[in-house]
Amino acid sequence: MIGHENLLWIMLILPLCTGAVAATMPAARKALAVMCTGILLTAGFGWWSVVHVVCHGTLFAASDWLFLDALSAYNLAIMLLVFSLCACYAYVYFSCELRRGQLTLRQARLFTALFSGSFSTMALVLIANNLSIMWVSLEATTLVTTFLIYLHSSRQSLEAMWKYLIICSVGMAFAFMGTLLAAAAAVKGGSVEGAQALLWTHLVGRASLCDPMLMKAAFIFLLIGYGTKAGLAPMHNWLPDAHSQAPAPVSALFSGFMLSASLYCIMRYLPIVSSAIGSPRWATNLLILFGIVSLLVAAAFIIFQHDVKRLFAYSSVEHMGIIALGLGLGNAGVFTALFHTLNHSLGKTLAFFSAGRLGQIFKTTDMGQMRGVMRISRVWGFGLFISVLALIGAAPFSIFMSEFQTVKAALDAGNVTAAVLFLFGAGIVFMGVLAHLIPVFWARNESDVSLVTTGLLEKFLVFFPGVLLLFLGIWMPDFLHGAIDRAAAIILSGGN
Template sequence: MISAFLAIPLIAGSFVWVTKNKLVIHCTNLAGALLLLIFSILSLADIKKYEAVTGKGLFKDLFYIDSLSGYILFITALAFFLVSLFSISYFSEELRRNVITLNKLKLYYSLSNAFVLAMLLALITKNMGVMWIAIEATTLASAFLVGFYNNKRAIEAAWKYLIICSVGIAFSMLGIILLYYSSTITQVGSKISGLNWNFMLQNASSLDPSILKIAFIFILIGFGTKVGFSPMHTWLPDAHSQAPSPVSALLSGVLLNTAMYGIIRTLSIVNSNLGNSKYTGNLLILLGLLSIATAAIFILVQQDYKRILAYSSIEHMGIIAIGLGICTPISVFAALYHVFNHAMTKSMLFLATGNVYLKYHTKKISGIRGLINTMPVTGLVFILGVFAITGMPPFGIFMSEFNTVAGAVQSKAYIAAVLLLVFLAVIFAGFIKQTGKMFYGNNTNPEIKKGELDFIGPAVLIILLFIIVSFGIYIPKPFKLLMDACTDIILGGM
């Protein structure tokens, strides 16, 4: 089963080059994404039965999927499938308008499959070295997607993304080297097991705490750059604003989670070694609050709706960091719940911006009026998405944010709770102030005709809206049990 996660995107990304039929190209990618989703669900069933899915033969010590990696894997596969479905609508319109060529479409699907392949590899390996290589590979694959349109701003954003994330990831490499060193000098590890996060977690009490503390700082900075923590966040608004909307959905919805996954694995090892979460918790809460404050300030002044959503991603990664930093059962559960809610909600919003851009041909808020009247489905989903992403009930993000604040109060982190509420209020006001004017009024451009571009794009938006509403009202029992198992993994050993 594990080999399928690597083989499917490799085959799908290669097969698109053997045909010139647009429908076959679209369907090939969609079929691959659907298979990944099916295998991710099957892997969760196996995890429930056997506690973990492991590699076979030579790969026994390389691949490992437990509840935590399976959870992120499922979110990645679900988001990729929905983005792939939306891409049929989005890029068919781009082809019709001669914005891209058929070869450009093939390149998009090849790169997106390479991007997903790298993320999946990071999630299914238990070797920290391979994880680092995979997360660095996500940078290389997605940089070409960021610069997909080859204009001046897109190329500039791609280079900025590539340079900042590569420098950041170098810090995490130093942290991983220190983890390896800590496991080998204490004679609990070998050359093979020294990079195995599962082995290090099981033998955390025998590792050198002083080295682990330094390693965690390097990994937090390195992977935190890819997560988009402030002040390492500067690549993120430019990358999101220039990438095609389906790419932005993948960057925000799943890439940030993959980098956060690397931090979580290290967090569990360090906390188990120290016997508490004070050290890692203080660092995560500080970075989380700084990221949310940064997002609040910049959201108030943005005039580009994609950049607003990009800063919102920084905010929500900060909320997840706070939940992990508080490190109580309720806060960690809330952080994991927020990972799913943010992935679905932000994917929905970025895909909605794709419809808006194709209709209005601008990313400027000032150039869009009467969105609900012009595009009824997209406009309605977009405005509901704004309320969802800012934490209004009955959407899932409200519940995960509420539980994060509850966890902070429960652990007596009153200052963090108050600051979080203040920043969230500012962000809500900023979103309403900046984006509210897009939805009402009358469209004054006679060239923009009323109606959706097709039925596929709006259908994907409705599916995502259904998910975020239903999960805000009720968490299915199997899903809750999965998040409980993930919480136990993160908190285990303390």
């Protein structure tokens, strides 16, 4: 019997081991298979720990340096979902490249090692109790994923990689400064001592002792820093380039979870900052501002896109904005922000899966040349169709529900401006995306691309997230409702 606290260690160590094994495999397909097995196996242990948290409460390990509470368990569940899907998809996606001779053994080994490594670093972001370890691991995700963008050596991907590396590093530098200021605020208030410095569980109970002025300065740096990695406008410049140039499994991972992981870091600070300042309003107003700006900037850029992956990248900026807005609205808004995180992860993962496979079939992701996808590949065309409808907020998908609840939360909070701007931005996105994609779905295709068949795994990768999006839009199970409620309580009041 494995001790429950060891589950957290397994999540950090097992992917590193399987990644190392995968990187020594003699054939690319074997390397991918080992990586998939490793990720799925670790995800199994991850689910076990999530279930444990749901049933028995917070899990601690390593003398309280690692922990899993309702908030991190919820985010971990999303991460496990996204990673498992991405790993299976990577197998499908790269198998096609292997058949065409576009992927060398070296590239496959590099991919499997880095992809498994990014699992460990992202898991550490979620389970680190120490706020500076959380920062260290999020910075590590940047470094580990950098070469994933440049997997297929091309000039554009090189450029995207450099932008990603520099912009996110600077962003993380800001976040580090914020972390230090938060620590300084705690030290000045006399609320921490020695080895306990910056342990979240320790800090959150004593946050009211922290120096409010320093905490305000800290939050500004944290919001800009983590916001850069989360792709909030105006710090989003790296995002469309990185998402469009990275191979599709990587884009799906970036959009599906890495951005949310960065927002998770901001969520961790919210109860501390609110309690230190004495009122949540100051911090939440900043979040509303960044949320609305991201939404509007993304809406404006979506109109002018030609590349389907860039289009989805801007859609990610939009959805990160919506989550930030939800967090800013407080109470019901926090609930919808968390629910939206799950919905967006599912929708965007499916969107990048479909865009990636269709891009392989058409040998381009330019929307001008992808025509009539429904006639070429029913499964992936359908996947793209479902995900696009979900992402633009069409009923009855779950994103519609969370966006609707966000508007309701804004009106309940008396913030009519935010509600109006939200509807305006979402409306532009709705029309902009449909205008781009309707010809992609149904226009007559004059090129020589012929109908392709799809395997069982591919069908599963389309239908599983698709059905989940539909299901959550119609009915929310009680256990999910309870889990999100408990996670939201942590953001609102530190869980007390």
